[in-house]
Amino acid sequence: MPSHDVDEPSDAGSRLPTRRRRLQSAVLWGIVGGLSVVVLVQAWLLVGGTMPVSYGGVVALAGGVATTTGAVTFVTEYRIARKRSKRRT
Numbered sequence: 001m002p003s004h005d006v007d008e009p010s011d012a013g014s015r016l017p018t019r020r021r022r023l024q025s026a027v028l029w030g031i032v033g034g035l036s037v038v039v040l041v042q043a044w045l046l047v048g049g050t051m052p053v054s055y056g057g058v059v060a061l062a063g064g065v066a067t068t069t070g071a072v073t074f075v076t077e078y079r080i081a082r083k084r085s086k087r088r089t
Contacts, residue, residue: 030070
């Protein structure tokens with residue numbers, strides 16, 4: 001019985017990202033998105049601004065941005081790679 005490993009593409013010549021690499025990429029982009037929110041809030045506080053929400057609200061906002069960024073990256077990365085591979089042929 002052949003094993004269907006998610007690390008191995010179905011076509012040996014395919015340059016499309018595997019599911020595992022797409023997931024890893026999405027998680028990393030989600031971290032970047034969430035941390036960017038925290039950095040922007042800290043910069044705002046350094047220039048003298050005030051926060052309209054508590055620190056818990058900032059963490060919740062950063063978590064929401066991280067989740068959204070990761071989800072959008074996971075969904076769109078495959079489509080972009082597929083369009084590129086079709087264009088090269």
